[in-house]
Amino acid sequence: MKMMLKQKIFKGTLIRSGARALRFLCVLSMIFCVMCMALSLMGRQTFDLVTPSGNYENAIYGEKDHESAMRGLTVTMSDHVHVQAGASDNVQWTIQMGLSLMYALDIVPFFFACWFLYRVFSNIVREKIFVEENASCLLYYGILQCGASVFSPFLKVFICFFVNQISRDSIYVSTGSGLLNGLIPGIAFLIAAYIIHYGIDLQDEVDHTL
Numbered sequence: 001m002k003m004m005l006k007q008k009i010f011k012g013t014l015i016r017s018g019a020r021a022l023r024f025l026c027v028l029s030m031i032f033c034v035m036c037m038a039l040s041l042m043g044r045q046t047f048d049l050v051t052p053s054g055n056y057e058n059a060i061y062g063e064k065d066h067e068s069a070m071r072g073l074t075v076t077m078s079d080h081v082h083v084q085a086g087a088s089d090n091v092q093w094t095i096q097m098g099l100s101l102m103y104a105l106d107i108v109p110f111f112f113a114c115w116f117l118y119r120v121f122s123n124i125v126r127e128k129i130f131v132e133e134n135a136s137c138l139l140y141y142g143i144l145q146c147g148a149s150v151f152s153p154f155l156k157v158f159i160c161f162f163v164n165q166i167s168r169d170s171i172y173v174s175t176g177s178g179l180l181n182g183l184i185p186g187i188a189f190l191i192a193a194y195i196i197h198y199g200i201d202l203q204d205e206v207d208h209t210l
Contacts, residue, residue, distance in 0.1 A: 027118065050083070052085070116140050120137045142190035
C-alpha cells in the first residue's frame, strides 16, 4: 500500500501537474504583491491610531473619517503598527512613507521568492530537475528568506526611528515574533539547494566516467 502510494506521488505526470498548478499560483501571488504594494503606496494600509480626539483601530492614511465603515480594499502588515498623531487627527505624509517602507520589507522579498519558485516549477514541468538553475533559485530563495527574517525586524525599527526624527507624529512597530517562521523554511531550502547541486556534481562525475 505504501509502495503504491509512493509510486503515485512520484509519478512524473502527477508531479508535473502539481508543478503547473504551483507555477500558476506563483504568478497570481506576484500579481497580488504588486496590487498590495500599490494599495500601501496609496495610503490604504491599516494601523492603530491615537489622536487628540480618540483611538482608532485599523485606521488608514487615505481617509478623513477614521470611523468609516466603507473604505474599500486595504492591506495590513503582519506586525502590529501603532501611530500617535500630534496636534491634529491628520497623519503626516512622513508616517505614510514609513508605513510603505515597512510594508515593502515584507512584500518585496515575497515577490522575489515567488519568482524563484516560478522558475523552479517551470523547469520541473519541462522535466529538468537536477539542473544548475534549480539549485541557484532554491539557494537564492533560502538566502532571501533567512535574510528577510533576520534583518527585516531591525530595518523596521530603524525606519520608525528615522521617521520619528523628522515627523511631529510618532510611529511604533512590534516586530520579530515571526522570525522562525521564515528562518526555518529558509534553511530547509538552502539544504535542498545543496542536495540538487550535489546531485548535479555526481551526474557530471558519472558522465565523465562513461
